[in-house]
Amino acid sequence: MTSLPSLNALRAFDAVARLGSVTAAAEALHVTHGAVSRQLRTLEAHFGTPLFDKSGRGLVLTAHGRLLQPSIREAFSRLGEGCAALARELESQPFTLACPGSLLARWLIPRLDRLNADLPALRLRVVSSEGELDPRREDIDATLRFAAPPWPADIAVFPLQAERIVAVATPAVWAHTPHATADAMLGAATLLDTASRPQAWPQWAAAMGVEPATLAAARQRGRTFEHLYYLLEAALAGLGVAIAPELLVANDLTQGRLVAPWPALETNAALGLWLAPGRERRRGEHLAAWLVRELAAG
Amino acid sequence: MTSLPSLNALRAFDAVARLGSVTAAAEALHVTHGAVSRQLRTLEAHFGTPLFDKSGRGLVLTAHGRLLQPSIREAFSRLGEGCAALARELESQPFTLACPGSLLARWLIPRLDRLNADLPALRLRVVSSEGELDPRREDIDATLRFAAPPWPADIAVFPLQAERIVAVATPAVWAHTPHATADAMLGAATLLDTASRPQAWPQWAAAMGVEPATLAAARQRGRTFEHLYYLLEAALAGLGVAIAPELLVANDLTQGRLVAPWPALETNAALGLWLAPGRERRRGEHLAAWLVRELAAG
DNA sequence: CTGATCTGTGAGAAAATCTCACGCAATGGC
DNA sequence: GCCATTGCGTGAGATTTTCTCACAGATCAG
Numbered sequence A, B: 001m002t003s004l005p006s007l008n009a010l011r012a013f014d015a016v017a018r019l020g021s022v023t024a025a026a027e028a029l030h031v032t033h034g035a036v037s038r039q040l041r042t043l044e045a046h047f048g049t050p051l052f053d054k055s056g057r058g059l060v061l062t063a064h065g066r067l068l069q070p071s072i073r074e075a076f077s078r079l080g081e082g083c084a085a086l087a088r089e090l091e092s093q094p095f096t097l098a099c100p101g102s103l104l105a106r107w108l109i110p111r112l113d114r115l116n117a118d119l120p121a122l123r124l125r126v127v128s129s130e131g132e133l134d135p136r137r138e139d140i141d142a143t144l145r146f147a148a149p150p151w152p153a154d155i156a157v158f159p160l161q162a163e164r165i166v167a168v169a170t171p172a173v174w175a176h177t178p179h180a181t182a183d184a185m186l187g188a189a190t191l192l193d194t195a196s197r198p199q200a201w202p203q204w205a206a207a208m209g210v211e212p213a214t215l216a217a218a219r220q221r222g223r224t225f226e227h228l229y230y231l232l233e234a235a236l237a238g239l240g241v242a243i244a245p246e247l248l249v250a251n252d253l254t255q256g257r258l259v260a261p262w263p264a265l266e267t268n269a270a271l272g273l274w275l276a277p278g279r280e281r282r283r284g285e286h287l288a289a290w291l292v293r294e295l296a297a298g
Numbered sequence C: 001c002t003g004a005t006c007t008g009t010g011a012g013a014a015a016a017t018c019t020c021a022c023g024c025a026a027t028g029g030c
Numbered sequence D: 001g002c003c004a005t006t007g008c009g010t011g012a013g014a015t016t017t018t019c020t021c022a023c024a025g026a027t028c029a030g
Helices: A007-019 A022-029 A033-047 A063-092 A101-118 A171-175 A182-188 A200-207 A212-221 A228-236 A246-255 A281-296 B007-019 B022-029 B033-047 B063-092 B101-118 B171-175 B182-188 B200-207 B212-221 B228-236 B246-255 B281-296
Strands: A052-055 A058-061 A095-099 A124-128 A142-147 A156-168 A191-194 A223-225 A241-245 A265-275 B052-055 B058-061 B095-099 B124-128 B142-147 B156-168 B191-194 B223-225 B241-245 B265-275
Touching: A007 A022, A007 A033, A007 A063, A007 B007, A007 B063, A022 A033, A033 B063, A058 A063, A063 B007, A063 B033, A063 B063, A095 A101, A095 A281, A101 A124, A101 A142, A101 A228, A101 A246, A101 A281, A142 A281, A156 A200, A156 A246, A156 A281, A182 A200, A182 A212, A191 A200, A191 A212, A191 A228, A200 A212, A200 A241, A200 A265, A223 A228, A228 A241, A228 A246, A241 A246, A265 A281, B007 B022, B007 B033, B007 B063, B022 B033, B058 B063, B095 B101, B095 B281, B101 B124, B101 B142, B101 B228, B101 B246, B101 B281, B142 B281, B156 B200, B156 B246, B156 B281, B182 B200, B182 B212, B191 B200, B191 B212, B191 B228, B200 B212, B200 B241, B200 B265, B223 B228, B228 B241, B228 B246, B241 B246, B265 B281
Parallel strands: A095 A124, A095 A142, A191 A223, A191 A241, B095 B124, B095 B142, B191 B223, B191 B241
Antiparallel strands: A052 A058, A142 A265, A156 A241, A156 A265, B052 B058, B142 B265, B156 B241, B156 B265
């Protein structure tokens, strides 16, 4: 069995034979003409016979080259078809994005129409994953979530935006809660907290220079919800002062349904798009790019 | 247009799909299993989907892998066919060896039957090239010749044996030519020389410690022939003392038709097989290997 | 269990490939 | 005709890909 020549050399041969010029082939292959010229030389050395003759400015196949060309053309065309078919099959499958319910409801859903209009080829399917968000799951292609580094090493994370947390409540709550200082507020308010983000209030309190003891006492009087989503509903219902990612309450703040007396506080966590290893990178990158644009637009 | 994945990765995929095992594929491709494993990984990363599942000790194609496999198989089979067809075409052409007439007549022709019997696939054609021996000529695949380095940079030279020159004459000539020493011989003999190797006698004389003047006088009395072939015929006819490559007179020495009073002298030249650039290397190498064996056998 | 036989992977070596910069040849507008 | 333009070939060195080696974890037969 005679061994095949370098496959890249064959590809160069195919391109040159097809386009009739080293320069044109080089452009098609996204390399310099020198690289293609070398590949041809390699191939001719392999077979021990010239495959092209110079003809004026261009090249023409020799008799031996003409003998080789049809098979090579056919083979590469077949390779291209096969790969394209698989790519098409993959693209035709919906791309499943998992996302915590709160983020889904308060940020993504309002933008979903636009997203589908901008990226129809994505065929996006969104699932609000209760609990398990691991993008390694079979039925999830990517996850949109807040998390602090370090991120799992085997997952490709596209960081989108640093998390900014903000203390919010309804105007009515603030009306009967002193909030000249963080200390004063924590001494009087009903704190709303979520089990999934136990660090949120301590981070905020530390940044505001409040004694841990003061915070501990305040949390004693507060209420804890299982999910961020319920926490936000509780805040909107005027049950107390909540701490939440700014992104999720931005609309309520603009509309005046919620008020934030203090500026938002950047945490070490970040909103990111997590891509499972060995999954369609392409569509994930498209989605990440769209998210970046959307977040930049406000 | 979606770009093709690495062609080598596709080849690895083909081999693994065909043989059902990384290890077997690695063996078929003459690489380690680690290399193949990595290629598969590359390919799966390219498509963003697993192409194989582990199944016990081996691997089986996933649904996506099964989608890809037939095209890839077909494409590589087509590549192999095309390349094999060209290789067959090339091998079916005779391989033309050029060679100086003297070497042809006195060394190669006596061995030609054996050569053709040992290497029938070579389809050897021998031409005695008068004058031009350049293996770059269209109609010459290789040249067998003596020459001193440096050899042309663009020609692949397989050195076979150092040239050894020897002073010879018929027994009758020696009978009436004093030859106790080189000096004595040069003082009395009729020197036979060839225009194509003007360095031969000077090299010999210098090695024997003879004064240049003595040699110059001897050459004055001698005769010069255009080709080595005529020189040897002249020596055999008893016209004088010739200097020639040992290889060409070895048979005459054994048979006693010629006698060499002094041992042969190694020169800086060598018998070599010269291969034109960009010509069938394979058959040239086979021929070179045969020549090496033949020369070693004496 | 235990040894044999797989595949997967990190680290570093080896090989293939590419780029850059230049030389030379052919062409075609002027 | 002449020269600017276009295209191919190549040496040197950088870069990227690919490979090997050595080891780890998994599976299976006996």
